[in-house]
Amino acid sequence: MRPDRSATITDFDLTIMLAMHDAFRRDLGYLAAAAARFRGADPQRRNALVTGYELFTYQLRHHAMLEDRHLWPQAAARLAASPHAVAVLGEMEAEHAELDPALAAVNAAIAAADIDPDVDPDVDPDADPGADPDAGHRRLTDAAGALTGVLRDHLLHEEREALPLLKQSITRREWLAVGRVSRKEFGLRGTAQYFPWLLDGADPDRSAQVLSLLPAPVRVAYRRRWNPVYHRSRRWS
Template identity: 35%
Template structure:
C-alpha cells in the first residue's frame, strides 16, 4: 500500500543531510590537515548548516505543533514526539558548539573532532528515529492540508538560499525525487534551477 502523504522531499532532505555530514566528518578526521580550516574555507559546512536549520525550524514551527494536537490523548505517541524534539535541541547545541570552535582560540583539535563525531552520530540516530517513529504518525494522524502547510513552510525557509541549496539537495538524487522536489517550488524557481542555479553550482559548490 502506498503512503497517503508523499514524503519524497523529507526523505531527500534526510538522505542529503546524512551524506553531507558523513563527508564532512571524514574530511575533518584527516590527520594531515586542520579540520577547522576545512570547515571555514569550504562551502560544505555552511550548506549543511543552512539546510539543517531550515529543515529543523520548519518541523518545529509547522509539523510538531499540529501533530501534537492530532495525537492529543495518546500519551505514548506524544512521548515519542517529545523525544524527537529533544533530539532537535541537542543537534542545535552541537552545531552551535562547532561554529564557536571554528574561531575560538585554544580549542584542541581532538575536542573539535569529538564535536563533529557527536553531531554525526546524533544526526544519523535522529533521522532514523524520525523515519521509524514520526513518519508513520504523520501518515496516520495528519491531514493533507496540514501536511501541505508544512511543505509550504519548508519551501519558504529554504527560499532565501534556494540558488545554492536546491542544486546541493538534488545532487545525486534520482529523477523522480528531482521532479517532485522541484514541483514544490514556484515556476520561476524551477526555471532558475534549470537554467542558472544548477549550472553555477558546478563551479561554486
C-alpha cells in the same frame, strides 16, 4: 482527478522530507571527510569547510524549526488520546534541542583549529615546544563524530516512529501550507540554493521524484541557473 487535500498525507507527500534526510546524512559524510583532512593551515580548505558547514547548519535549523512549530504540535494535538504518540512527538522536539550543542561544538572546533599556533619552532620561534600539533584536529573530528551520532540517531528515530504518526494526523492541505511557509521564509535566493543543495549527489531516481513535484519554471531555473551556480562554489574540502 485532483487529490483530496482533506485526506492525511502519504509517502508521496514525504518525498522532499526524506530527500532532506538523505542530504543531511550526505553532509555528515562530507563533514567527517573534511575533518579528517583539516589542519587549519590551508585557508582555502578551511573556507570550503566553513561554507559547506554553514549551509548544512542553516538547512538543518530551518528544517527543525518548521517541524517544531508546525508539525509535531499539530500531530500531538490530533493524537492526544495516544500516550505513545504524544511521547514520540515530544522526543522529536527534545532531540532537536540536543542538536544545538552538537552543532556549536563543531563550530567551536573549526574556530579553534583555525587559530591553533604553529608548534614547529623552525617556523614559529615563539611556539610552545610542548604543544600538541594535532589537538585542534582531534577536537574537530571528535565534535564531528558526536554530531553525526546525534543526528543520525534522530533521523532514524523520526523515520521509524514520527513520520508514520504524521501520516495519521496531518492533512495534505496542512502539509502544503507548511511548504508555503518554508518557501516564503527561504525567498527566491534561498530557494535557488535549497534545491541544488538538496539534490547534490542524489541518486537519479530521488532527483527525478523531487523535480517532478516542482512547477516547470522552477525545474528550468534549477537546471539552467541554480544548479550551475551552486556548483561553482567550493564546499567541504
